[in-house]
Amino acid sequence: MFEGFDPVLLARIQFAFTISFHIVFPAFTIGLASYLAVLNGLWMWTGRQVYLAVFQYWLKIFAVSFAMGVVSGIVMSYQFGTNWSVFSDRTGPILGPMMAYEVLSAFFLEAGFLGVMLFGLNRVGPRLHFFATLMVAVGTLGSAFWILSVNSWMQTPAGYAIAANGQFIPQDWWAIVFNPSFPYRLVHMVLAAYLTTAFVVGAVGAWHLLKDRGNQGARLMFSMALWMAAVVAPIQIFAGDQHGLNTLEHQPMKVAAMEGHFSTNTEGAMPLTLFGLPDMEAGEMRYAVEVPALGSLILGHSLDAQIAGLDRFPREDWPNVWIVFFSFRLMVGIGLAMLGIGAWSLWHRWRGDLVEATWLQRASVLMGPMGFVAVLAGWITTEVGRQPYTVYGLMRTAESASPIAASAVGTSLLAFIAVYFLVFGAGTYYILRSMRKPPEMDEEGPRPEDPIRTAGFAQGPHMEAGDNPSRSPAPAE
16 A cells, blocks of 8 residues: 555655644643643732632643643653664664653643643642642743753754764763753744744634623633733743844754755845745746845844855755745744734723733634644744754654554554544543633632732722722622
8 A cells, every 4th residue: 555655755644744833732731730830839929719700610621631632652662663764773862861750850740740730620729720830830841941952953063973883972961961952942932832822812702702891700811811912922032032143053954945055145134025936946036025124134144144045955855845944834824823913902901901901802713723733834834944853963764663564554554644633532522612602600609818918908809800909899708
């Protein structure tokens, strides 16, 4: 059935398929764990039941997402031994310990406190339950730290030596873990996770506000999510710019593909290509729509900066410019849309009609899944732009694959597709069904034993998100 197919290409497709399913769950749970910790803390601080209601609303969604992330991650590890055994053998002395550190220091922390977070509120008390929730949030960030360090080392390897048998041997663990691109990649990914979660939460809140303006939980979700968008989206754009400059320094060929620059600007400034059709055979961008000099200004922070084009690199080392060029523009376009939503929400806050902003809420519903699309587009840009290497500049993808027949890889790929759409389709359907239900106030739910704030600042459950307690005083709860 798969005769004539390239087994390396099939292995790459299989890994791309599984990681595309996997990455959306950590991107969501990283942000959602932190959001749950904030909600739990605010409930402890104010005693307002609306925070607990929203916390419990998202808790079960977090549990399902976390489980699907764990399962999909295990499958990816399986592929390292089957399809990429040569890569695993050569990089094992470095990547193996780092993956073990992730399990020991981060995953165990998440898993150890997850049960208390999910089921322990009425058993261990509010304070210990808040601590457990906080530890789960810290654990998700710890997992991001180690996984992104592993990936960043593959992009910008450092602190290693190559043994006689071809294995990468660690020499400086500090340089390995904190390799040149890691800090930028970590910040960029964590902020992306927070924005992804914010727009999902905002979309759910907007959906229910369009049906019931008075729903306190929906008002709180929408308001908190758009605060996150307004604050984090500009920071993310700045972080992305810094990450791009770091990539230009260490992976200039990737940046040339991202920008669609086939030729180096030896004379004059480099334009910014907004759109075009890359022609890799001819080595040029057809039908280019350009902004003069802006490419030099963005990448070199100078109007006459010279930026290396793909003509400076061997043609056999070029990544697929089509994929990298368009995936990068998709990510940037969504980021600018997020910035616009955040600015739009600030305008409505200034007007005092955020809850009545129908068109903003409709736009927020449409933007709900866009964070996932941006994360996938960014990941495609990063990984396809690294080709034809698994360890950038040192180990080619063709040298990394297992000596396995195309039929074996193709058969397992079909099995993955069938099982993934069945299992993860069911999980996603459950999550969407949960999101369709409006958040409800539980008047009889547990309350913090002693709200940290004083009675003058505590607010009753009848108050709506954003109400000023000095205008509507309520007794302490």
